Amino acid sequence: MKNIIQHINKAFDHRVRLGIMSILMVNEYADFNMLKELLGATDGNIASHTKALEKEEYIKVEKSFINRKPNTRYIATAEGREAFSKHIEALEKLINPND
Amino acid sequence: MKNIIQHINKAFDHRVRLGIMSILMVNEYADFNMLKELLGATDGNIASHTKALEKEEYIKVEKSFINRKPNTRYIATAEGREAFSKHIEALEKLINPND
DNA sequence: TACACTTACTTTGCATTTCAAAGTACTTTA
DNA sequence: TAAAGTACTTTGAAATGCAAAGTAAGTGTA
Numbered sequence A, B: 001m002k003n004i005i006q007h008i009n010k011a012f013d014h015r016v017r018l019g020i021m022s023i024l025m026v027n028e029y030a031d032f033n034m035l036k037e038l039l040g041a042t043d044g045n046i047a048s049h050t051k052a053l054e055k056e057e058y059i060k061v062e063k064s065f066i067n068r069k070p071n072t073r074y075i076a077t078a079e080g081r082e083a084f085s086k087h088i089e090a091l092e093k094l095i096n097p098n099d
Numbered sequence C: 001t002a003c004a005c006t007t008a009c010t011t012t013g014c015a016t017t018t019c020a021a022a023g024t025a026c027t028t029t030a
Numbered sequence D: 001t002a003a004a005g006t007a008c009t010t011t012g013a014a015a016t017g018c019a020a021a022g023t024a025a026g027t028g029t030a
Helices: A015-026 A032-039 A043-055 A078-095 B015-026 B032-039 B043-055 B078-095
Strands: A059-066 A069-076 B059-066 B069-076
Touching: A015 A032, A015 A043, A015 A059, A015 A069, A015 A078, A015 B078, A032 A043, A032 A069, A043 A059, A069 A078, A078 B015, A078 B078, B015 B032, B015 B043, B015 B059, B015 B069, B015 B078, B032 B043, B032 B069, B043 B059, B069 B078
Parallel strands: none
Antiparallel strands: A059 A069, B059 B069
């Protein structure tokens, strides 16, 4: 048994990014303020973590105007969904090694 | 539903620390090289992450000599075990919000 | 009994990441 | 039309992460 954490994804090592991904797994999309409120994070925080996930192509961003206000929607990509599922599997294996 | 990640422990946000704790949950103790090998991390890496967990009093350190060689054992404290269990619970809730 | 080598960590300092405060651009309200 | 609000984005200091280098004690080799 070697390197038991090799399948744990570095991109999901932070609780805000973990939160963003799990929100986007159950919701088709989420906007900036939804993430902000659900995660209790600051604006800059949400911006930088979503940017990091976008860079990995785990989420994509759709900008539009709703009621004449700017609105930014985040959506998990297929790649992101798969990576997150694998991450969860790795976590489960780490926590319950005998399953 | 607000702040869904509030029970996720910042101290366990990193995969090496997650690994250290899960090793110490199933093993009574682990020494430096055991952690290093199981986690595939460098020396300095193990040192700094164990130090961080020690600072939180989630693990304790026992130094001795075995076969005339220095040996450092890491042991999860009661506090550490409880904190980690709560962290896992929070993770599970995050991933499967409907359970 | 010197000398190089190994083992088991620890220290160091650079690089990356995180954070919230401040900034921007636009809209609404008085 | 001025002030306030909304929805982000940018910024730069602070915290964190990393591996290379350092240390200290023991081991082999001649």
